[in-house]
Amino acid sequence: MVSNTIQFLFSNKIYKIKNPDPNKTILNYIRNDLKLTGTKEGCAEGGCGACTIVLGELNKSTIIYKTINACISFLPTLNGKQLILIEDLVHENKPHMVQEAMVKFHGSQCGFCTPGFTMSLFSMKKNYKLINKEIIEEALSGNLCRCTGYRPIIDAAKSLNNKKDKDHFKKNQKRTIQLLKKIKDVDIEIEHQGRKFFAPKTIPNLKKILKKYPNAKILSGGTDLSLEVTKFRKNIKTIVSLNSINKLNFIKKNKNLIEIGATTSLFDFQNLIKKYFRDFYDVLKRYGSLQIRNVGTIAGNIATASPIGDTLPLLLSLDAKIVIQGINKKKVYSLNQFFISYRKTKLKKGEFINSIKIPLNKENIFKAYKISKRFDDDISSVCGSFSFLIKKNKIIKASVAYGGMSEIPKRAAMIEKNLINSEFSENTFNKAINFMDKDFSPLDDMRASRNYRLTVAKNLLFKAFYEIKDKKNIRIHS
Ligand SMILES: Cc1cc2nc3c(=O)[nH]c(=O)nc-3n(C[C@H](O)[C@H](O)[C@H](O)COP(=O)(O)OP(=O)(O)OC[C@H]3O[C@@H](n4cnc5c(N)ncnc54)[C@H](O)[C@@H]3O)c2cc1C
Ligand code: FES
Ligand code: FES
Numbered sequence: 001m002v003s004n005t006i007q008f009l010f011s012n013k014i015y016k017i018k019n020p021d022p023n024k025t026i027l028n029y030i031r032n033d034l035k036l037t038g039t040k041e042g043c044a045e046g047g048c049g050a051c052t053i054v055l056g057e058l059n060k061s062t063i064i065y066k067t068i069n070a071c072i073s074f075l076p077t078l079n080g081k082q083l084i085l086i087e088d089l090v091h092e093n094k095p096h097m098v099q100e101a102m103v104k105f106h107g108s109q110c111g112f113c114t115p116g117f118t119m120s121l122f123s124m125k126k127n128y129k130l131i132n133k134e135i136i137e138e139a140l141s142g143n144l145c146r147c148t149g150y151r152p153i154i155d156a157a158k159s160l161n162n163k164k165d166k167d168h169f170k171k172n173q174k175r176t177i178q179l180l181k182k183i184k185d186v187d188i189e190i191e192h193q194g195r196k197f198f199a200p201k202t203i204p205n206l207k208k209i210l211k212k213y214p215n216a217k218i219l220s221g222g223t224d225l226s227l228e229v230t231k232f233r234k235n236i237k238t239i240v241s242l243n244s245i246n247k248l249n250f251i252k253k254n255k256n257l258i259e260i261g262a263t264t265s266l267f268d269f270q271n272l273i274k275k276y277f278r279d280f281y282d283v284l285k286r287y288g289s290l291q292i293r294n295v296g297t298i299a300g301n302i303a304t305a306s307p308i309g310d311t312l313p314l315l316l317s318l319d320a321k322i323v324i325q326g327i328n329k330k331k332v333y334s335l336n337q338f339f340i341s342y343r344k345t346k347l348k349k350g351e352f353i354n355s356i357k358i359p360l361n362k363e364n365i366f367k368a369y370k371i372s373k374r375f376d377d378d379i380s381s382v383c384g385s386f387s388f389l390i391k392k393n394k395i396i397k398a399s400v401a402y403g404g405m406s407e408i409p410k411r412a413a414m415i416e417k418n419l420i421n422s423e424f425s426e427n428t429f430n431k432a433i434n435f436m437d438k439d440f441s442p443l444d445d446m447r448a449s450r451n452y453r454l455t456v457a458k459n460l461l462f463k464a465f466y467e468i469k470d471k472k473n474i475r476i477h478s
Pocket of ligand 3: 108109144145146
């Protein structure tokens with residue numbers, strides 16, 4: 001079945017919108033159509049958190065709450081979800097416990113950032129009973145405040161620890177689940193003033209759409225694609241969302257391999273990879289913000305082929321493979337062969353990334369570091385990732401990859417050649433780093449100068465060497 005109407009739950013009612021504008025953001029819908037202006041617009045590019053809202057998603061017989069940036073989310077992606085806004089938190093004229101905490105601990109001055117912070121705290125409280133520093137920092141990683149400062153807000157967050165979740169959302173949960181189940185789970189096909197939006201539920205239907213519209217833009221988390229509209233003022237004529245295809249949202253593992261489906265969120269991936277490659281997890285924790293990782297995907301990161309895409313050097317050094325699905329056949333590429341030139345990949349029209357395969361090798365030692373100006377929500381100046389197999393103090397295998405050093409994320413072929421079959425020693429690494437400027441010719445730009453990038457890249461390789469030598473931070477997967 002196909003429908004041209006999106007349906008979502010808001011304030012205990014199912015809302016229906018026939019043929020909504022696929023280029024309209026959820027933020028513009030909330031502020032301009034619902035006329036609810038508690039949710040603010042700051043940057044319109046996912047960077048400040050002023051527009052943070054919460055989506056409730058049905059997961060079997062429970063609801064998962066996720067913060068998102070409404071400013072970079074397209075309206076049709078609301079289909080099937082519960083929309084929760086700052087205006088919903090007050091119940092029977094009483095503020096919600098997170099609002100009370102913000103007041104009690106003086107978490108607001110000008111107030112512009114406050115609704116966004118409050119929604120982040122609300123989602124945190126719904127997802128965790130026991131709250132610690134790590135959970136608070138992650139929950140607030142996508143919210144900027146320029147007046148209050150973070151201490152009072154963090155104090156407000158801490159005060160929520162161990163408090164019983166007995167708000168009106170909890171009391172109403174059964175009814176919310178019933179209502180969400182009422183929304184029909186069908187393919188969506190929207191047309192609005194010549195702009196089209198498709199959200200098929202199956203891969204065969206996706207293929208049919210891509211065959212008919214080979215120039216359509218594929219949408220996963222939208223954390224990159226949406227900026228074409230919000231920042232570059234472009235008009236995207238045809239969007240095909242992969243997010244309703246359950247078969248693309250999976251994590252499979254066996255003792256040799258992890259395979260991640262294209263629509264698996266970075267947040268879900270981060271929690272899986274922690275067990276296998278701790279440094280991958282550490283880099284992901286600094287990838288954008290929670291709002292970004294709740295929707296963004298590795299497949300989206302790969303498809304952008306951005307020279308500073310954070311997962312790319314990590315996947316390159318882990319020898320990851322990507323499974324590409326065309327209209328008629330599947331292909332598997334080594335990621336190392338996938339990037340052609342600046343933001344260009346081997347992906348052809350009508351093809352999409354189906355999944356990513358990461359080999360597991362217990363003997364390899366994996367290290368990865370992200371260097372950026374800010375800890376949270378900042379893009380890398382340089383990202384270095386290394387995988388070594390060392391036996392009897394000899395380097396048997398070395399995979400060295402960098403982001404931010406070239407027009408594409410790339411392996412350091414000369415450095416690798418100089419490391420492999422050599423002694424695992426300072427002398428070997430000292431010689432190898434001399435090849436850094438043969439492997440890479442980085443650009444000067446506003447993020448970092450060429451010399452800075454070359455120096456940092458060398459230092460990161462040394463950091464890996466010393467950590468391995470001193471057996472520091474070596475966390476081999478279980
Ligand atoms: C505030 C903010 C912070 C960010 N921080 C970081 C960061 O720290 N590190 C970093 O690396 N990036 C960062 N990004 C960039 C962005 O999050 C990534 O590029 C992200 O991985 C894109 O994934 P997505 O699922 O949102 O892709 P989308 O925006 O949905 O798509 C991106 C591109 O990939 C294509 N595409 C998506 N999925 C597929 C598929 N399955 N098959 C084929 N093509 C596909 C789309 O057509 C589009 O061209 C940030 C972005 C924002 C807005
Ligand atoms: S307005 Fe800044 S993140 Fe949305
Ligand atoms: S209170 Fe003013 S920006 Fe946070």
